[in-house]
Amino acid sequence: MSAVISAQNLNLVFETGDGPVQALKDVNLTIEKGDFVSFIGPSGCGKTTFLRVIAGLETPTSGEITVNGMTPDAARRARAYGYVFQAAGLYPWRTIGANVRLPLEIMGFPKTEQDLRVQRVLDLVELGGFEKKYPWQLSGGMQQRASIARALAFDADILLMDEPFGALDEIVRDRLNEEVLSLWARTGKTIGFVTHSIPEAVYLSTKIVVMSPRPGRITDVIESPLPRHRPLEIRDSPEFIEIAHRVREGLRAGHVE
Ligand SMILES: Nc1ncnc2c1ncn2[C@@H]1O[C@H](COP(=O)(O)OP(=O)(O)OP(=O)(O)O)[C@@H](O)[C@H]1O
Numbered sequence: 441m442s443a444v445i446s447a448q449n450l451n452l453v454f455e456t457g458d459g460p461v462q463a464l465k466d467v468n469l470t471i472e473k474g475d476f477v478s479f480i481g482p483s484g485c486g487k488t489t490f491l492r493v494i495a496g497l498e499t500p501t502s503g504e505i506t507v508n509g510m511t512p513d514a515a516r517r518a519r520a521y522g523y524v525f526q527a528a529g530l531y532p533w534r535t536i537g538a539n540v541r542l543p544l545e546i547m548g549f550p551k552t553e554q555d556l557r558v559q560r561v562l563d564l565v566e567l568g569g570f571e572k573k574y575p576w577q578l579s580g581g582m583q584q585r586a587s588i589a590r591a592l593a594f595d596a597d598i599l600l601m602d603e604p605f606g607a608l609d610e611i612v613r614d615r616l617n618e619e620v621l622s623l624w625a626r627t628g629k630t631i632g633f634v635t636h637s638i639p640e641a642v643y644l645s646t647k648i649v650v651m652s653p654r655p656g657r658i659t660d661v662i663e664s665p666l667p668r669h670r671p672l673e674i675r676d677s678p679e680f681i682e683i684a685h686r687v688r689e690g691l692r693a694g695h696v697e
Pocket residue numbers: 454455456461462463481482483484485486487488489490656
């Protein structure tokens with residue numbers, strides 16, 4: 441009974457100039473504490489919308505959703521989650537340290553506590569020593585790590601990540617995938633992660649949610665049999681290839697109308 445996020449019969453319709461768009465249809469999903477859940481599917485299948493519903497940034501048209509047993513809005517006000525966007529979104533006029541510190545300033549943490557937390561999360565994402573640099577002095581991968589540090593600064597139990605590594609090259613992405621797994625293992629956080637990449641979804645997740653567009657819906661939920669500790673080489677194992685195959689089949693099935 442440790443559901444951190446529970447969605448039942450969730451529907452969300454956007455009214456647009458071209459008529460209604462059903463971004464989410466009959467979504468049912470339970471995310472347990474400590475799960476790493478990836479959302480994968482083609483453009484427009486509602487991945488971002490679902491993450492935004494969890495975050496209380498979009499309101500469903502019908503259905504139920506709870507986050508830590510509360511409404512998403514109450515959970516948002518209780519700072520239940522950190523959110524990492526597709527682009528790092530760091531302020532160029534603030535140093536890395538000052539960017540990571542920003543949510544702590546807004547929340548009114550005492551200065552000494554801010555210092556401690558900034559140091560701790562920068563160490564967690566292996567950016568210790570970079571706090572005085574400006575975003576433009578860092579590589580794209582490092583900027584994205586800084587943005588993860590900012591989302592971790594106030595130590596919420598839930599981390600929502602919307603395609604955080606989509607713009608990075610494959611080598612950097614592999615490295616960050618390993619780091620996110622290690623961070624997840626060390627912190628025990630519950631992670632919701634949007635991706636377009638099958639290997640990324642299979643490598644990272646305990647649960648893979650396959651989605652399909654028009655209307656946006658869940659077509660498969662795969663509980664991963666892979667161990668929690670995963671070296672990158674696991675991607676060559678038969679188990680990995682089998683799960684990737686199932687995801688691919690799910691994506692293909694969703695395309696047949
Ligand atoms: N604010 C909005 N107003 C109107 N339509 C919207 C809005 N936000 C999303 N949509 C529509 O809802 C559907 C789902 O969009 P969403 O961004 O959740 O998809 P996605 O799977 O995250 O796509 P991508 O992979 O391209 O980010 C799309 O058809 C999109 O055009």
